[in-house]
Amino acid sequence: MRYGYWNRILNVDLTERRWWVEEPGDDLYRQLLGGRGFIARTLLRDTAAGIDAYDPGNPLLFMPGVLTGVPLPGSGRHTIGARSPLSAGYGESEAGGFWGAELKKAGWDGIVVRGASETPVYLWINEDTVEFRDAAHLWGLVTGQAEEQIVAELGDPRIRVAQIGPAGENLVRFASISNDLNEVAGRAGMGAVMGAKKLKAIAVRGKKNVPVADPEAIKRIAKWVSGTLDENHYAFHNFGTGAAMAAKSAEGGMPTLNYQLGAFEGSDRISAIAVRDQVRVEMRGCYACSVRCKKFVRVEARDTGEKLKNGRPVPVDPKGRWSIELRYGGPEYESLAALGANLGIDDLIAVCKANEQANAYCLDTISLGCTIAWAAECFERELLTAADTGGYAVRFHDPEQVVELAGKIARREGVIGELLAEGALRAAQRIGRGTEQYVVHVKGLEIAMHDPRHMERMRTSYLFSPTGGDHMGSATNKNGLRNQAGLCFFLNYSDQMALDALCATTGWDLDQQELDQIFERGISLTRLFNLREGVTRADDTLPHRMREDLPKHAGITQEQIDALADGYYRDRGWDASGIPTPERLAELGLSEFAGSVV
């Protein structure tokens, strides 16, 4: 009897319009758990060095973990991975919601999408049945419209849909993949890979329970979460992310005006507390999660007199500019900061509207905000001019412009849309004139809204995350492991509780040492892929901006970066160049990949 997984990975070839079942075997699940372990292994095994992200041979993997779909708070996570069109090599991004759990409940541990369709297509996975369905009528639709049509034509309101928007269709390099309309695998351009395959969506319906070895133990952990919300998850439960922005600004660590400053005086006006007080309608949760940390906002352009369920009036944009649809959720901290503080914008409704547009078009809000911030700074420095942008001047402090640019970029509209759709680094490389100096990225991925000059732990995350400027700590044992397992970081589980959840789910006698090994396999496989694609120790670095001093924090020196790299490589068992040694790979059972780096 297997618990936590089915030993069934769906392989789909869009070129040939055929599918088959891959059975990786029990040993592999115990060695990798899911997520990046399977993704990086597949990329190394099935792609040739130098593969382009848009090549049909670049597989796109949707990989939950063994905990995904288990009735446990935080188990609604899945990872999506491929060779990235934005960062230097390996790409991955995670999302919550219900889609990953639904896939597991349909009897699948993951999907490997291969090839590319000539015409738009979507997949319909109804338990053991897999259909290729025409998506020509969906191509060009924003996510809300596309989901409405898919659910209507398949006739089951409980279907879960993961999809791209116009940004992915137009190969915007930071296009995301959303599921359930409000959950987003935002980073590293996975939506563009899906767009290159002409795959609009994957609709899933499942009715099986994911088998669990010790259901009573899982119930106890779930009860601990729901019974201690105030003690352990107060801010997430009541506000979601972004309730401490004023403190971050006071500490001098709030990304402001393309990371030039560390404090934004409007932080209070765009924080999660302001969201709750002004535009939030409700909080919702992911699969099986009682923390319910997801904000849902709604705004009407004009007062219609309509009341919410709680009797309060529907929030209204006092300037009459926009309505904001509830179904797209609301901004997380990263979006509040990237579309707000880092652009010098304290107009909360504009930030929420830009976030809604990003979710509707499927754009990563971090890369969107950072790419606009790069352009705005370059305009201020007169390195970028209207002659480069078809007459369009990009500015800080312009709330209407960020909303407008989201659409222009997603549609690659005009010279400015085409330029910024490439992401900040490629746009700078195209423009030249020293503009690359103002791109705040690692390995091509714009860094997130935690300044590493202020937050030391972000240095490790940005430097060694296989995707580049990622803030989620996936280069560390704890978070990297949880991604592989399909467990949310926001749940305040101790290492012991996470271990207990894994043992209770799988029935395996795991210990912390074995979990550490599982993480090491995942991070080493991603490292091997990056090395094969030409990423070296020199790419484990921080951008020019991070070398500059902030008012309250010193810039980071090369000596500090070198020391971090030496220590990180040593801890991994990699050599001084950051290459996993043959001995280390043998210890991890990965010798078959030792030859992937020449």
Add this chain to the structure above:
Amino acid sequence: MSTAQVQVYVTLHGDIRRIRPKAAPDREATLVRGTTVAELLAALPLKPNETLVIAVNNEVVTTGATLHDGDEVLLSSPMEGG
């Protein structure tokens, strides 16, 4: 308020908002003149060894700082998510 007292304004952000009375405004606190941040914290129902960001008038301070009349005190959990 006597001359031996000072009034400060305390706002709570992040996880520490759990100690804020429901439906109450951010709190005004009347303290004995010379009260330090550490003494203010000691009066709050914090967890043992709870890590906080403490700012007075938008500048981060240590717990030894003395509070003055009209000070705006910001207390926050340091964590920020994604």
